[in-house]
Every structure is written in structure tokens, then in C-alpha cells.
Amino acid sequence: MNKSKGKACMCEVAANRSVLLKRLDAVLDEYVSKPGGLIPVLQIAQGIFGYLPEDVLKQICLRMNKSYSEVAGVVSFYSFFSTTKRGRYLVRVCMGTACYVRGGKQVLDAIKQHLKIDVGETTPDGKFTLETARCFGACGLAPVMMVNDVVHQRVKAARVQDILDQYRQGEKGKRAARKGWK
Amino acid sequence: MLTITIDSRQVHADEGNTILDVARREGIRIPTLCYLEGVQAIGACRLCVVEVEGAKTLMASCVTPVVDGMIIRTNTRRVRDARRTVMELLLSEHVGDCKTCSRSEDCELRKIAAELGIDTIEYQGATTNSVIDMSTPGILRDNGKCIKCRRCVAVCTQVQAVGAIFPQFRGFKTTIGPAFGKELADVPCVQCGQCAAVCPTGAIVEISHIDKVWNALEDKSKTVVVQTAPAVRASLGECFDLPPGTLVTGKMVTALRRLGFATVFDTNFSADLTIIEEGMELLSRLRKCVEGGEKVALPQFTSCSPGWVKYVEYFYPEFIPNVSTCKSPQQMFGAMAKTYWAEKIGKRAEDMFVVSIMPCHAKKFEAERPEMNDSGVQDVDAVLTTRELGKMIKEAGIDFVSLPDEEMDRILGVSSGAADIFANSGGVMEAALRTAWEVITGRELPFEKLHVVTLAGLKGIKEAEVEIKGTVPEWSFLEGVVLKVAVVSGLGNARSVLENIKSGAKTYHFVEVMTCPGGCVGGGGQPRITTDEVRQKRLDAIYREDEGKQLRKSHDNPKIKQLYGEFLGAPLGQKSHHLLHTTYVQREKV
Known part of the structure; x- marks a missing residue:
């Protein structure tokens, strides 16, 4: 794999990520006022990103008006949620x-x-x-x-x-x- | 009205009462750990189980409502055995050496274990991993001692609307703490210490400054000055088994002298000073607004309570301009002790060591704020909670209860009754009104015994309106203005008020906020355990202290006048601005 190809790859990742964050925003728009919305949001976010990165969780906290510790408590309770990047x-x-x-x-x-x-x-x-x-x-x-x-x-x-x-x-x-x- | 039978006694109960409510009323003791009156009833710890006729299993009395005709037994072999098993299982996981635990005297877990007659721990197994978190200035957490009752979570989340701690992970690995097992410094924590105030064990306590203070007392090169917060005099006695609400001001002063403090001063003095500065700040904001038509940040919020200040910095930074720039009384005292007083006794700020006795954890944080070094060195060197002072007095072998009464030292130990009531929710407002009203109208605040009754008491949000009439010429622009004020205690209530102000649903000129429910009398550093009944007794004691004083108004304090005359110049002057006022910072919300 040559260098220029590697660079293009990173740009793509960054571009992809901003697309993904937009998708997350749209999901939050839908769930923000729904009671019990946290778990579906986390599930969908994990679907979007493959795992739950810290910045994504913090975005969810801010939008859903919940503390990071509370959201972390939910994430760490369920084995289906992951905060580290997973394999294919x-x-x-x-x-x-x-x-x-x-x-x-x-x-x-x-x-x-x-x-x-x-x-x-x-x-x-x-x-x-x-x-x-x-x-x-x-x-x-x-x-x-x-x-x-x-x-x-x-x-x-x-x-x-x-x-x-x-x-x-x-x-x-x-x-x-x-x-x-x- | 329901009729139920509890331990063969027929009693009446109201709809909605739980079995525990009825039992307590009837003088039947049911042990509880996770239950926290008025805050949490979740039936998690299972210690409060009782037998209910017709029920297959034992019922947790804190969450079981009574129904008509219910037959309850609280003292059967089955109940006693179940409670013992629950306790033995809790103890088997608990890492804690009672011999050296700082809670050994008032640990609820230990007390109930003894009540249940547990003399051996039958279950030997894995214990909770003990991780000690000393990442913040005020709060020490030791997960090993935690029994996961979640009282701390309930106060942090529901009462204080902070949410710094929450159950993390699952099953045996469950810990109660910040996100993903991080340290407290990694999440927004206002350091109020309400978690420590409700913890039944030694899992959450203050970061101790006791050693620091002993070292300073033995250091010949230091002049050690102590200040005592208003709320401490109404609660310190509880450390020595005196009933809540016993005023021990005189004994406290004697004890501090016997501990070796060179000079015993009073945070009350700087509370009077706060009223002058903060009152003038409010009046100058009102002048700009009403007379000058300027856009100024109103309402003005009080800034005495460091947990509240940190809360605004985290969660409502848009209100930072509304928070009074006045330092809290603790910090005003520190700055005055290391400048004005040091000069008077021919010392340098570096030679002074200022200790505060506070009902508070957040004061430890506040003393370490980088903004609080206006004397050239850290203005307040060490902060002891009421409980820590109680320990030092015991350690020194002082028989507190039989001590004679002594008086505070002169100048920075002289105060008015208006300063005493800083301990109570509504007190700072009342003290401010006593002074501001007189400044504006030249007459005394027209209430019986100078008390603003509608703003006193344990209610979380209190409001009052008063039309300003009969102003003196200087303040005539305020003639006819309806002054709107609010008094708030507990940060959850503060959040509601802030949201109401934000949405425009409410408008005020001046709002007093205290971090802890009931004000400083219910502070995180007070003797445990603080119930509403205890809070009320301390509140009443503080009002008695106020009423017993000749001086009732901050501006009448002759030593405050002397301080301005000799050193500060005028309120809000240049020197005041430098030493008595401060700035705030915005902090990350998540």
C-alpha cells in the first residue's frame, strides 16, 4: 500500500466520522424527549460506531441531560455495550x-x-x-x-x-x- | 384510616404509609441501611424485612404499603434469621478494619451488626476490591467499605442534581462511583459532601486535614489562627453526645484554645463583612439597573456556598455574571487574617497559618482554589469539618462537655446575630435585608425580632416580595420598587429556580442559594446522621444564638467599621476589590 493511498484512507475515516456523528444527532433528535430513551440511543449509537467511544457518550449525555456517570453506569451494566473498538x-x-x-x-x-x-x-x-x-x-x-x-x-x-x-x-x-x- | 396489627398490637395507619412508617411511629425498631428518610426507599438492602401474614416471602418494610387488616410480625425467628443472614453477607464482602476505621464510632453497619447479635462472620469469600480515591480536595472514597446501599447516589442525583456517582458495572463487580470506575476528579463533582453525610459506613469521608493542623500547632514559626463557621456552634456538641441543637459556642472556643490555637476568631466576623460587601454590590447593581437603565446581571446570587458556586461553573456558566463577586466568609476571613491582622501583630502572611472549622467538604476545595491567594500565599491553609474538630478534641483528651465557656478573641472574633444566621437557609438573605433595608430607608427592617419568617425554615424554595417605601434621598430611585427575593437550599432546587429564571417564568432581584438542604446546618461535614428533625433543631439553635446577641445587624458591628476605617477604606473600594472579591471559571459540564 503506498503512502498517498494511506492518507486518502484517513481522510475518508474523518469524513465518515462526521457523517456518523450527524446520524447520531438525528437519532438523538428523535429520542431526546422520550422517556426510557437512553438504552435505544446507546444501542443505535453502538450500531453506528461499532462501539461507544467516549466523545459519543458525552454527546449523548449533553443532549439527553444526563450525567456521564449515570450513562456510564448503564453502559457498564450491559455486556452488549462496549467502550472499546471491536474486531470485525x-x-x-x-x-x-x-x-x-x-x-x-x-x-x-x-x-x-x-x-x-x-x-x-x-x-x-x-x-x-x-x-x-x-x-x-x-x-x-x-x-x-x-x-x-x-x-x-x-x-x-x-x-x-x-x-x-x-x-x-x-x-x-x-x-x-x-x-x-x- | 386503616387498622393493622403489628406485633399483636392493633394500631391505626394512614393510606400510603409503609410498614416501616407505622413501626417507627409505634416505637418498633426495624433496622435499615439503604433507606433514607424523605430521599430513598428502594428495598435494596433487605435488612428491614418483616413477616406479613398471607405473604409467601418476607417483605421489605420500607417499600411495602400497609393495607387494612394487615397482620405484621417484626420479631420472629424467621425475621431475625433473615436479617442476620443479610448482615453476614454484607459483612463478608465488606473490607474494613473497624479498629482503625474513621467511622468506627458512628458506623451504622457496625451498630446494626451488633444489634443483630452477630459475633462471627460465617461466610468466608471474596471481598470487594478496595480502591481509595483521594483525587479531589474534599472527598475520600474507599470502595472496599461500600455496601452499595445507594444513599449517596440518591442524594447526589435526586437531591443535588449533580450525578457525579452512580452504580457502575454489574454483579459482584458493582462499584458506586464516577463513570467507568474513574476518579471523582474526572467527573463534575461539586464537593458538597452530602454523599459522605449519608454514607452508613466509612466508604465516603472527608479528606482529613487533622495531621496538617497538628503539625502547624507544633510549628513554632507559625502563628495559628482559627475561624469557626456559624453552623458549627449548633452541631459540635453532637460529637460528644449532646442533643442536636445544643449551642456550644463558649465550650468550642475554650476547646480551641486548649488545642493550642494562638487566636480564636470567628467566621461570623467575615460574614458581617460579606453582608456589607455583598449588600453594596446588590445595591450598586440595582442602581445601575433602575437609575442608569443599564443592563446588569440580575438576580444577584449569593456566593457563600462553594458547592453552589462550583455547580454554576459546571452546569449554568451563563449565570456566572449573576453570582456575587464576593468571596465567601471563609475566604474573606483568610484574606483579612493574613493581611490586616498579620500587619497588626507584626507578622508576614507566610508566618500565619489559618485554619477554618466548617460544616463542609467543599470549603476544603474552596481553600485550594487558585483564586484564593490574595494575601500572597494560600489565604486559608487547612479546613476541618465539624466532625474532624470533634475528633481532635477527643484526641487531645479534652472533656468537652464539662468545659467552661470562653469568648472569641477581639477584632476578628466580634460579630452580630446577622452573621450567626448564615448557618441557616434564609439567613444570608435575612442578614442582607436587615442591612440593606436600613441603608435604603434609614429605618430598621419592620419585622418582629427582625426575622423574615417566610424565608426561614427547611422548605427548599422560598420566595418573598416587599415594596420599598420611605427611601432616604440617596436611594430614592428605589421608591416603590417591589423587591423580589428567593431563598433556595439543595442544588436540585437551585436547578429548578435557575430553569425558571432562564425561561422567564420567574424574576428576582436577589437569590440566596445554599448547597446543602436546610443550609450549612445540614452541611456535608456535620455530625452524622442529619435528618430533617436534626436540621430543624440546629436551625432553631442558630436563631436563639442570633436573638441572644446585642448586635443584630452586620453594619452595627463596631469591628467591621474599624476594619474599613483602618484598612479597607470603603465597601467595594480598591482594597476590597483586591482582597474580598473574586472571579469564577467555566468548567466542563460532562
């Missing part, structure tokens, strides 16, 4: 009771070992972020893990590598497609 694929392992007793912990350990990251961390290549969660409401399929919006059921530690490879390769495949390889 968010891997969430269920640690709810049913999944736990049916081997969720072993699944988690296998993923940690495989990705060489701990819970809450992102792989250096920015592809995977590992998180735990408590119950996806699919206890009958325990143990369960989710990768972005896809639920993987009855996961076994031994199958973890296959599942993660699908995403890795999927990405490889897409990149190949972009570059015109078949």
Missing part, C-alpha cells in the same frame, strides 16, 4: 447456567487458546473480539456461541477451530473476490 467478528460465548454446565467454559478456553486473546480483547489483526455473555435465550441448544449475529449451537471445544476458520476463510474469500481472484 464479535465472538460471544454464553456463560449462562445451561451453557456453563454443558461445557461453555471449555468452549471459551478453546477460543482463548486458539485466538491467543483473553475475554474483552481483540486479536492484533483486528478480526476477532472475544466476549462472554449471559444467556442468548437458546438454552436448549447449549452450549451456544455467537459470531456477530450468527448463533452456533451445541458447540464443542474441538469444533472451535473449524468455526473460527470459516470466518477467517470467509474473509479471505471476500478479499480474494475484491482483488479479482477466483
Whole structure:
């Protein structure tokens, strides 16, 4: 990748960000006076930015007339909210009771070992972020893990590598497609 | 009217009463931790559980309304066992060495554990991670001692409308504090200390200046001068088990002398001085507005309460021009002690060490403000809360209750009754009116015992209007003007008033704001725990102190006249401007 291309990339990021902030403003316009509006705003904001950066949270506080500590309390309560940038694929392992007793912990350990990251961390290549969660409401399929919006059921530690490879390769495949390889 | 049976007794109750309300009225003790009268009833701690006939589970009495015919038992094996279990679980997480905890004397957790007869802790497990936050000048937080009762959150958010602290994270990792476990200095906190005032344990306390003060008292090169805030004389006795509202002015002076303070002065003196400066500031704003037709910032807000000042700086910077430029009495005193008084006794400002005794945490912050160095060095060196002074007196082995009464030292210890009432919500306004009315009309304020009854008491927002009549020629432009004033205590109430002023729904000329509910008598640094009943008793005591004085009006204080004659010149003069007035800064709202 040459230098000028890198620069163009940063401009794009900045431009994108201002577009994103405008979108956030529009969302706030809609929810600012709605009671109980904070959680939907946070959800949508996370959808827009991929996570909840500090400046975004502070903007939400100012517009919704709430203290930063209060908003932070809500964000830090729910495991679905993140204040750090996440990887392309968010891997969430269920640690709810049913999944736990049916081997969720072993699944988690296998993923940690495989990705060489701990819970809450992102792989250096920015592809995977590992998180735990408590119950996806699919206890009958325990143990369960989710990768972005896809639920993987009855996961076994031994199958973890296959599942993660699908995403890795999927990405490889897409990149190949972009570059015109078949 | 409902009839219920509580512990085999038939009693009457009103619709909407909770079981706890009825029990307290009937003299039945139900232990509570998270409950805070008038502020919070959330049934979180589960200590107040009782048996209700027909209910499957035990009920939290603080949130269960009574219904007609209800049969309640507060003292059964099941209830006692449940309460003990709750307490044992709380204690198992609690990190706190009662032997050395600053709250060991008045810790509610410890007291209730003893009441419940807990002699061993059966559950051994993980304890809360203890993180000590000393990032601000006034408040120390230790998460390890926190039992997550959320009283502090309720006062910070609901009563004070600040929201500096809130529950963070989840489950066992829950902490009560600033955003994402940051330090208090990272979020807007006005340092009012109401959180510390309601904390049942040692999790939120003041940053102690006790060592600093002992060191100064032992330092031969320092002349240590002490000033005592008006509210302290009506509450210090509570540190020695005297009933709330016992006036201990004389004993306090004696105790301070025995602690080794060279000179015992009074913040009351500078409260009188504040009235002269702030009253003249108001009159000059009114003159500009009414006579000159100039656009001036009205209403004028009082500036005695540093938590309120910081609140405006954070949340309503557009009102900064409305806040009186007068320093608070604490800071006026510091500046006078290190200039006027130092000169008189042949000392340099550097050789003086000024200690204040305040019912307040925010005064510790205020003393450290960079604006407060007009004597050339920090004007006030150390600030002790009422509670800290109580501790020092005990540490020195002084038997406070049997002390004789002594009087404050001369010049900066002489004050009027108008200064005493600075302790009460409505007091600064009343003191200002006593002086301003006389300046404008040449006559005494026409109220019984000089009290403005409508502006006194615990109500959060009080208003009054008075038509100015019979002015002296100099102030004739005010003839017929209806002076509108308001008195506010508690920052949540202040916010409502500010919003009303902003929207144009209300207009005033002068507004007194005190940070803490009820005024300084209910300050964050006062002996715990301050209920409305305690506040009222302290308020009444302060009015008694005022009425017992020969001097009732600030402008009659001969030592204030002497100060202007010998040193300051005229009110709002150049020297006053330099030493007695200050500026404010806008702060980040989030």
C-alpha cells in the first residue's frame, strides 16, 4: 500500500466520522424527549460506531441531560455495550447456567487458546473480539456461541477451530473476490 | 384510616404509609441501611424485612404499603434469621478494619451488626476490591467499605442534581462511583459532601486535614489562627453526645484554645463583612439597573456556598455574571487574617497559618482554589469539618462537655446575630435585608425580632416580595420598587429556580442559594446522621444564638467599621476589590 493511498484512507475515516456523528444527532433528535430513551440511543449509537467511544457518550449525555456517570453506569451494566473498538467478528460465548454446565467454559478456553486473546480483547489483526455473555435465550441448544449475529449451537471445544476458520476463510474469500481472484 | 396489627398490637395507619412508617411511629425498631428518610426507599438492602401474614416471602418494610387488616410480625425467628443472614453477607464482602476505621464510632453497619447479635462472620469469600480515591480536595472514597446501599447516589442525583456517582458495572463487580470506575476528579463533582453525610459506613469521608493542623500547632514559626463557621456552634456538641441543637459556642472556643490555637476568631466576623460587601454590590447593581437603565446581571446570587458556586461553573456558566463577586466568609476571613491582622501583630502572611472549622467538604476545595491567594500565599491553609474538630478534641483528651465557656478573641472574633444566621437557609438573605433595608430607608427592617419568617425554615424554595417605601434621598430611585427575593437550599432546587429564571417564568432581584438542604446546618461535614428533625433543631439553635446577641445587624458591628476605617477604606473600594472579591471559571459540564 503506498503512502498517498494511506492518507486518502484517513481522510475518508474523518469524513465518515462526521457523517456518523450527524446520524447520531438525528437519532438523538428523535429520542431526546422520550422517556426510557437512553438504552435505544446507546444501542443505535453502538450500531453506528461499532462501539461507544467516549466523545459519543458525552454527546449523548449533553443532549439527553444526563450525567456521564449515570450513562456510564448503564453502559457498564450491559455486556452488549462496549467502550472499546471491536474486531470485525464479535465472538460471544454464553456463560449462562445451561451453557456453563454443558461445557461453555471449555468452549471459551478453546477460543482463548486458539485466538491467543483473553475475554474483552481483540486479536492484533483486528478480526476477532472475544466476549462472554449471559444467556442468548437458546438454552436448549447449549452450549451456544455467537459470531456477530450468527448463533452456533451445541458447540464443542474441538469444533472451535473449524468455526473460527470459516470466518477467517470467509474473509479471505471476500478479499480474494475484491482483488479479482477466483 | 386503616387498622393493622403489628406485633399483636392493633394500631391505626394512614393510606400510603409503609410498614416501616407505622413501626417507627409505634416505637418498633426495624433496622435499615439503604433507606433514607424523605430521599430513598428502594428495598435494596433487605435488612428491614418483616413477616406479613398471607405473604409467601418476607417483605421489605420500607417499600411495602400497609393495607387494612394487615397482620405484621417484626420479631420472629424467621425475621431475625433473615436479617442476620443479610448482615453476614454484607459483612463478608465488606473490607474494613473497624479498629482503625474513621467511622468506627458512628458506623451504622457496625451498630446494626451488633444489634443483630452477630459475633462471627460465617461466610468466608471474596471481598470487594478496595480502591481509595483521594483525587479531589474534599472527598475520600474507599470502595472496599461500600455496601452499595445507594444513599449517596440518591442524594447526589435526586437531591443535588449533580450525578457525579452512580452504580457502575454489574454483579459482584458493582462499584458506586464516577463513570467507568474513574476518579471523582474526572467527573463534575461539586464537593458538597452530602454523599459522605449519608454514607452508613466509612466508604465516603472527608479528606482529613487533622495531621496538617497538628503539625502547624507544633510549628513554632507559625502563628495559628482559627475561624469557626456559624453552623458549627449548633452541631459540635453532637460529637460528644449532646442533643442536636445544643449551642456550644463558649465550650468550642475554650476547646480551641486548649488545642493550642494562638487566636480564636470567628467566621461570623467575615460574614458581617460579606453582608456589607455583598449588600453594596446588590445595591450598586440595582442602581445601575433602575437609575442608569443599564443592563446588569440580575438576580444577584449569593456566593457563600462553594458547592453552589462550583455547580454554576459546571452546569449554568451563563449565570456566572449573576453570582456575587464576593468571596465567601471563609475566604474573606483568610484574606483579612493574613493581611490586616498579620500587619497588626507584626507578622508576614507566610508566618500565619489559618485554619477554618466548617460544616463542609467543599470549603476544603474552596481553600485550594487558585483564586484564593490574595494575601500572597494560600489565604486559608487547612479546613476541618465539624466532625474532624470533634475528633481532635477527643484526641487531645479534652472533656468537652464539662468545659467552661470562653469568648472569641477581639477584632476578628466580634460579630452580630446577622452573621450567626448564615448557618441557616434564609439567613444570608435575612442578614442582607436587615442591612440593606436600613441603608435604603434609614429605618430598621419592620419585622418582629427582625426575622423574615417566610424565608426561614427547611422548605427548599422560598420566595418573598416587599415594596420599598420611605427611601432616604440617596436611594430614592428605589421608591416603590417591589423587591423580589428567593431563598433556595439543595442544588436540585437551585436547578429548578435557575430553569425558571432562564425561561422567564420567574424574576428576582436577589437569590440566596445554599448547597446543602436546610443550609450549612445540614452541611456535608456535620455530625452524622442529619435528618430533617436534626436540621430543624440546629436551625432553631442558630436563631436563639442570633436573638441572644446585642448586635443584630452586620453594619452595627463596631469591628467591621474599624476594619474599613483602618484598612479597607470603603465597601467595594480598591482594597476590597483586591482582597474580598473574586472571579469564577467555566468548567466542563460532562
